[in-house]
Amino acid sequence: MSPPVRVLFLAGSGRSGSTLVTTILGQLDGFFAAGELRYFWQRGLVDNRPCGCGLPLRECPVWTGIRAGLPPIPPADIAAHLRTRLRLKRLPALLRRRAVAPHPDDAAITALYSAIAAQSEAVVIVDSSKLPPYGVLLGGLPGVEMRVLHVVRDPRAAAFSWRRKRALDGAADARQMTRHPVWKAAALWAVWNAATIRLWARKAPGGYLRVRYEDLMASPAETIRRIADFAGAAPGTALPFTADGLVTLGTTHSVAGNPSRHRVGGVPVQADDEWRRSLPRRSHALVTALTAPLLLGLGYRLGRRTR
Numbered sequence: 001m002s003p004p005v006r007v008l009f010l011a012g013s014g015r016s017g018s019t020l021v022t023t024i025l026g027q028l029d030g031f032f033a034a035g036e037l038r039y040f041w042q043r044g045l046v047d048n049r050p051c052g053c054g055l056p057l058r059e060c061p062v063w064t065g066i067r068a069g070l071p072p073i074p075p076a077d078i079a080a081h082l083r084t085r086l087r088l089k090r091l092p093a094l095l096r097r098r099a100v101a102p103h104p105d106d107a108a109i110t111a112l113y114s115a116i117a118a119q120s121e122a123v124v125i126v127d128s129s130k131l132p133p134y135g136v137l138l139g140g141l142p143g144v145e146m147r148v149l150h151v152v153r154d155p156r157a158a159a160f161s162w163r164r165k166r167a168l169d170g171a172a173d174a175r176q177m178t179r180h181p182v183w184k185a186a187a188l189w190a191v192w193n194a195a196t197i198r199l200w201a202r203k204a205p206g207g208y209l210r211v212r213y214e215d216l217m218a219s220p221a222e223t224i225r226r227i228a229d230f231a232g233a234a235p236g237t238a239l240p241f242t243a244d245g246l247v248t249l250g251t252t253h254s255v256a257g258n259p260s261r262h263r264v265g266g267v268p269v270q271a272d273d274e275w276r277r278s279l280p281r282r283s284h285a286l287v288t289a290l291t292a293p294l295l296l297g298l299g300y301r302l303g304r305r306t307r
């Protein structure tokens, strides 16, 4: 039997910087930035949405090589089954059992990770799926060694980001990314982060590391080094940062995720803290109230200012 495939699973809630973390990690030797693999079957294979490299996924040579290693199950079927299996209303049962019921599709899902490892020759596959039920399913697959990277961001910043209008796949795309009202963004933040902590903070079989988006912005190289060491990068692996505070991004072949995954070249690493000035007072109060205990537990303050 071949050795297990190591997967760095990014957990947490949406709009917390996981796309940026994935793209940066994808620049490291031995890492493959796969993106949100829970969407591979639907958005990738069925909808043929763009790969991180810009080509429609079915035309990307990297994914063509990976697809050759998959069993002939219709991707639309796997996608439909996943939607049912990962429903958020099943979360309470999932938190108790810490397992997603096995399914015949699991062989194809396992094959996806093995095929990525074989095609990319990467030691670490970075999967930014985040959804806690998908992480439970992934961690239970024989042949996968999962390490959990929990990326958290101030919930007021995440809620502010969820309100923004943003094209789904770059400026030319007329479709918009999903937007949520602030109460829903706050509820999702609380549920996803609480579930992540409950599931993995103390009991992740392959290990658990939590990083804050704000710490990544304040000390990018130091934070990425911590993540790389946690993921099992070779000692001394070079990081893509330049002396003037830029990160040099090359093309990745990531599935789904924030449109920023298409950015290449020297990109400044800067905190996006427009929410501190522009999030309306009532929205700020509502998000703070809905997330308060966890927000404090993760080291954030109730007010708007950093200190």
Ligand SMILES: [Zn+2]
Residues within 6 Å of the ligand: 051, 052, 053, 054, 055, 060, 061, 062, 063, 252, 253, 254
């Ligand atoms: Zn590609």
